[in-house]
Amino acid sequence: MLSHTVLHGPRILSPAAASALKARRTQTFRAFYATIRSLRQPPPTVEVDDLDSPDNDFILSLLKANPSLRDTKSYLANFGVRPQTPEPADSIFPSTRPSTSSVPKEAPNISVNKQPEQLKPTPGPIVSSILDPVYRRTALVKLQGPFTNKQLDSIARGMVYLEKLGLVSVIVVENDNLVRGDDGERSAIIEEIMRVARPVLGTVVRLGPKPDDELPEPHDFVPPEAHVFPSDLVAIRSALRAGEIPVLPPFALDSFCRSVRIDANDVLGALARGMAEAAALDDNGMKSGSCDTHEDYSQDINLVPMRLMIISREGGVPSYAREGFPHLLINVNSEYDYIRDTYDPSWYKGKPSSLSNLSLARTCLAYMPPTSSAIMVSHRSPSSLIANLITNKPAVSSSLPHALLQGNRKLTRDTPTLLRRGLPIQVIRSLADVDKTKMNNLLEKSFKRTLGADAFYRRLEQTLDFVVVAGDYVGAAIVTNETSPDSSEPISYLDKFAVLPSHQGDGTVDFLWVALHDESYGLGHPFSINPNGGKEGKGEGRDLVWRSRDDNPVNKWYFERSTGHMRMGSWVLFWCDAEKRLKVEEGRRANAGLSYIEDWEEGRLSRWADVVTKIPSAWK
Template identity: 70%
Template sequence: MPAIFSRPFRSHGVKASYADFILSILRANPSLRDTKSYLASFGHHQPERTKPSDLLDISTILPPTGQQEKESPKLTTEPLKTSPVISSILNPIYRRTALVKLQGPFTDKQLDSIARGMVFLEKLGLVSVMVIEHDKLARGDEGERATIIEETMRVVSVLEAHGAKARPVLGTVVRLGPMPRDREDPAAHDVPPPEAHVFPTDLVPIRSSLRAGEIPVLPPFALDSFCRSVRIDANDVIAALPPDPHADYSEDINLVPLRLMIINREGGVPSYARSGYPHLLINLSSEYDFIRDTFEPSWLKERPSALSNLRLARTCLSYMPPASSAIMVSHRSSSSLIANLITNKPAVSSSLPHALLQGNRKLAPETPTLIRRGQSIQVVRSLAHVNRAKLTHLLETSFGRTLDVAPFYERLEKYLDFVIVAGDYVGAAIVTNEPGPDQCSPPISYLDKFAVLPSHQGDGTVDFLWVALHDETYGLGHPFSVNPNGGKEGKGEGRDLVWRSRADNKVNRWYFDRSSGHMRMGSWVLFWCDAEKRLKQEESQRADSGLSYVESWEAGRLEQWADVVTTIPSAWK
């Protein structure tokens, strides 16, 4: 990722911690897909007018071949080397913008850590538009305005002390009240419109600051109907910034926000499934109402702004590009912002087995919560309610093969248990009830297909889909399986989930992490996930002795599964 190190810190008087910076990148451990996605957004972009073919055609200055050999025997056809300066002009780092809510007040040490993270992000191509909040300053306090401005200038000073350029934008940028067009028909929006708005001319100071390479820092001020500058909630200021239909582009910076970052003292949104520890990943399209309704009143003491920040994320992401995400993070975890920028993933995958999540050292009260617009999730139990054309397109596009349509759907007519559909068939998990090896054996819960469109592999859909699959099969019976996906909502007994994958499938590494075990069968690998409720009951009965290597109820099941799975016909032509 050479673009990352192409610019030094601006302040020569600051001993910038390159070691911390590099370690933060390495800890992110980005996959090849993560790296490609990052470079697509922040990598080198070559302006159209400077295509190499338009700059210089060597054939126009070299003599004919024969004459070249006589007159210039030492001339070679090696590519011309371009100076680093010219390369940086022809291939600029394409910068994106982030909206940042700085929910203080913070101590000098805390603010120092946050500022360092902001400077690191800028080096990676993400320029912040920061809005200050002061939770401990009540509305209407004496000296309120002076205190807010002083806090704004303090943030600017700390950023500059770390080598960044920062500009305080003390004039009012936003106006109170919804946008005039939103007042006329508020019901036309799936998400309530912001309580403040901006006009294109209001954004001139922010655009000017960004183009000058400066981080704009805004106090939470707005113009009321009498053109007075008043303090409002920082959430209203931030929510008013994304919906800018006149947002323009320059050659090296995209002014449409790509990230929303909420940096506070609380951390992420607490989850009922993690005993109040934060959610790892939130799918707003299917989980927002459920999270709000199951929020424990006792959590308000430690995380009083969790729901209001979640509402802010929902508002902003409804206007931001589909690939955008929001992160709620404690000042203690500011380095995780780098990992989030590069991978656009949570600190730990939410689709990992709960036993691994519960013992993971990365999970703490201040673990960040990643929030995405996400996809709706629905569980369909009848093939009559499945859109076969869309499902076929999904499977063929995802696997890159041609489906043998007639026999595939004939098989599903006999054995289908359910289909989990993400969004408008951007992803699906098909589970069947396969007959056991004999009449006395219970049916086998078999994952027939798990598919996500390539365009959605990396936007959280895979994890959202697998979590729903967990809730409907091997996770049933646990309180953390009570999710609003239209399925059983945690009621019932969990069942072992079995599936097979070709031995050379690149996805197997992902399956290894999520399965209870696997067994090689020639050119295939058999995977399974044990019913979690049964495992927990078995462990509790044995107290400290733990489970043996092979329990009595496990004896022979692998052979039975293998016998059944190997007879399932291929779905492809």
């Protein structure tokens, strides 16, 4: 148990202790300037053998992220150039650049005889950076040590690289080795934060609930036991405006205005709420024109936290599905209780703070925008932070087949865990419980076609097996039982898989597919026991079959998640084998392995194709 002794201020040190502390602080400042300030300057010429590992190289980190076109568009939407306000016609310095909207789609031909003096000079990089500023966003970072100087240097590089990409970090430092109430605790914590970046030694957070809060209401998260007023953020705003990375100790002011050490998670939770509220006040003031022109805030930095980063020696949250390796993606809304209730006691030895950090993520994400995410990452993989910033996705998709995930070299004990606020997931077994109006809206917006609702639901009344619904019908998977004349066992058919366009790319697709897996071909596995109203892993898995037009752009995603596929004219037939049955067959064969086609697979493709091709279209 940690001691809960409250510190009432700095302790008086002996001359010898003060001298030792001064020496350590001198070394600390050297480390500080070496890790942050020097990274902003051009690197000196070094021998090849003296170079850091490629993991810390900024360009290689960007290339390793391998963002898709959608990822790139999403990044530019958050960090790209903001629309420029049109200048008045009588401006003294008219803009020399046409707006994006005024550029023709096809540029006119330029005559090769044009004189050089008629060509406008290309602005230099400094001018371009001023004309096209990167829109800077903020991230909250929990730095949970202790770390060595080399480890801190690696982490600091990651923070600076993120700043180059537009994400400015606000760091709260915690040291698990410093027990509350020990002598010299306060000095040790201050020394620790001065090893990282610009220290903000003034206490920002206040202990206790916010005074103007009404009676506490029940939350689905743990509210922080601290709060922040907008005026308390002056030091942080000043650091961000100066291009510095502010670092805070886990201190708070109590009711007697004493600076006391509190849980770093409460500091981060209070900052998440306070920064979001301060940004809302800034926006309202700017819209109404009533903001104080002398107030210390910067308009070019959005204070609303966009990311929460928990950097520790432990990394992500361990998972049964990964045999103790970290979860890849967590839907906090629907998986939080399940993960806490089923946490293996043996994991506490190596990862004692996983559940408290999971709780921190749920608290902060509740105050952050729905598109925000949290990442729990080991200090050994700082380059993962860049990949997360650009793609906002886990290192490997959690909806891939488990056979591929278990053999994937990218998955190690240091693989980060990505967390999203997510959506509740429910499994519906009766068509009467389906909200048809919302389902119609989802299907038509997702497929961009008009649904023949009457015929579609008449068919579902006879064939429906279950429906997986994400959130308030922002996504759904409809599975039916299709009778086969050649078999007494019906075919499990994925009739519709749809996600609203506004939720494509925010993790909903993966959340939905994982739930579909747990209710169909993944049944029988211990990691399919998710409390979403379904079978909770009990039962025998069944082969899942579906079809898609051969020109469907989603087919690449289907190819990666299916066991196999077969082309049928203008259609492609996909299927996923029941995982438990494959595991049993592999166990029977031992080292011999499975043959190309097993006896139980004979004729099933032709049977599936015969049944699937006769299913009528649901569209008008």
